[in-house]
Amino acid sequence: MKHFAPRRRVWARWALWIGLAGGMPWAAQAESLQCQSGSVGVGDTMATVALRCGQPTATGAYCAPVEIQWIDRPHNAPYGRWLAPCQPVDEWIYDRGVGYLPARLQFRGGRLWSLVYGQSVP
Structure with a gap:
């Protein structure tokens, strides 16, 4: 045995x-959201999402910091990293009804970057 x-x-x-x-x-x-007029997924534009899913329940916008790191640091760069100008992020929340988790969509550069179910707005 x-x-x-x-x-x-x-x-x-x-x-x-x-x-x-x-x-x-x-x-x-x-990684997709089923809406009234079809589904949307990561990479779709804000206009496509609005057309297929309608107006979101809530919206928000903030500027996310972007950190860039180097393996070989350039001359006079402390610690080999620096903060670049922030990247604008738009957030849309869709309340999908009773029994469904809310959908939180994040757009960067006008395209759907992230789609998460069930997280509340920070």
């Missing part, structure tokens, strides 16, 4: 990896 125990562990690991790899395509499809 002891001879078969290591083989079971190996097969269990392979089964786990195959199961995780098989689940990847479905996880990628979760």
Whole structure:
């Protein structure tokens, strides 16, 4: 019996990896939001999202800092990093109704950058 125990562990690991790899395509499809006039996903423009999903329940905007780091720091750059000018971020919240988590969409450069379900507005 002891001879078969290591083989079971190996097969269990392979089964786990195959199961995780098989689940990847479905996880990628979760990066979309189903609306009245179709679905939207990461990379869509603000106009496309507004056209397909209508007006959001709440909106907000802020400027997210962008930190740039160098492997080889340029002359006179302290610690090898500096803060670049901030990047504007627009946030839209869609309340999807009773029994559904709210959808929080973040746009950078006019395109959908992030889509998260269930997080409240900071």
